[in-house]
Amino acid sequence: MNQLGNEGIKEWKNLGARLKTHETSNEHIVNMNAWIDLELRLANNKTIDKSVQERIDKEKEHWRNVLVRIIAIVKSLAKNNLAFCGNNEKIYQENNGNFLSLIEMITKFDPIMLEHVRRIQNSDIHNHYLGHRIQNELIQLLASEVKNTILKKIKEVKYFSVILDCTPDLSHQEQMSLILRCVDISTSPIRVEEYFLGFLKVDDTSGKRFFSELAKEIENLKLDINDIRGQGYDNGSNMKGKHQGVQKRLLELNPRALYTPCDCHNLTLVLFDVANSCVKGVSFFGVLQLKSTEESFRMERFLKEKLAKFDVKSETVFLRYPTNSKACRVYNMRTTKSGLDETINVVFNVLEDLPSYYEGEM
Incomplete structure (x- = not known):
């Protein structure tokens, strides 16, 4: 059999007889018993490294529980639109932000986070997952998951409307907010929902540039611009213009995208005229x-x-x-x-x- 395993065999007509001889050999029986014994030990978790494996599993469970608590804090702060960081990123120091303050509070009641903080203070670990980088990464992961859920709902109903508005930020950079409106069939009763999907940076405020950014983002979201059934903007000429505005450019591609002026902007104009009178x-x-x-x-x-x-x-x-x-x-x-x-x-x-x-x- 050593010749069969290492060098091969040319006498194929005698291969069956060679295999039967090997199956009854002492070497094969000993190795087969050892393999069966190992399989049973692995199934019953009774191998020689059982204690080591138990410590590994315990450590995995500890880190899983730590991440569950950190993610819960990130979700709570993000849901309430609260700041995460303070003036420093050190545990049990003044002005270290809402995130670390909640970690400190949880340690008073939760033994898992108490053990985690103890390891940090004793320098037993260096990757503690409490820094601003992991916070930002978790925020991005949660945002991506929320965005995917929204897009899944939109793709289920196929048709949707777009709502755009522009405003400059503190650095005077124009930002265009993108909101998609659709029917949510996952709720009972069925409701019409509006979903904010983010800000789009624009270099200028022309209708051509706005439409270009809108079309690019719709493509990035893997949606079809021909499925748009409504569009709503403010009363600016670059948005509602009949010749060069966003609504005109979108109607040229999709005549079914009905334009509706923003009611809030119209109400503002009405109130302005009422006040002037x-x-x-x-x-x-x-x-x-x-x-x-x-x-x-x-x-x-x-x-x-x-x-x-x-x-x-x-x-x-x-x-x-x-x-x-x-x-x-x-x-x-x-x-x-x-x-x-x-x-x-x-x-x-x-x-x-x-x-x-x-x-x-x-």
């Missing part, structure tokens, strides 16, 4: 505008002189901030609301004296 409303918000401009120190001195006649806190009447500051407008509205009656009294008295103020400036 009310003289008192225009006067009221005009004074709020004066509160937040720097027109400035002259107007501020004028208001202070008028304010001295009334028992009203100064911040309820004016506040010096840049004109386009949204925080200023919100603050002005809140402070005005807290002293509405006094503010109305001051506003109308100031309005009576405004002509004399401007005559003095001239």
Whole structure:
């Protein structure tokens, strides 16, 4: 048999007899018994490295439980739109962020995380999965899973609508938000849902560029642009334009993509016209505008002189901030609301004296 296993055999007519001789040999019987014995030991977990294997399995279970808890924390923070990191990434230190603070809290009740933190503090492990990189990676994995689930729902119903809107970020980079609207047949009763799929960076705000980014993203999502049955944008000419807008370019490819103007933007325009038609409303918000401009120190001195006649806190009447500051407008509205009656009294008295103020400036 050694010749058969190592060198081969040329006498094929005698191969059967050689195999029968090998099966009854002492060498074959001993090795066969050893193989059967090992198979039984592996099935019953009674091998010579049983204790080592048990430690490996225990360590695998420990890390699995640690990851389950870390993922649960990541999901909770992401769901509530809370920041993860603080000023440092060290456990049991001040200002180390919401993520590590929750880890510290869980260790008070959970022995698994307590053991994990003990290993970190004693430098028994170096890969602890609590740093910002693993946090970002888990966020990306969860986001990818959510996105795949959304796309699966959309592909099941086939047809969908697109909603686009653009806004600059803090770095003045234009970002276009992409929302897909479809019928969710996985719920009972069936509902129409809107799903936010992310921001698309655009270099310019032309209709051609917006449509190009939309078409590219639809292709990346492995959706068919011909399955779009609706499109909704704001009232900008680059979006709703009948000649060069996004809606026109999409209709050229897919005539069934019905365009619907954004109701929220239309409502804003209606409210703007309604407010302009009310003289008192225009006067009221005009004074709020004066509160937040720097027109400035002259107007501020004028208001202070008028304010001295009334028992009203100064911040309820004016506040010096840049004109386009949204925080200023919100603050002005809140402070005005807290002293509405006094503010109305001051506003109308100031309005009576405004002509004399401007005559003095001239």
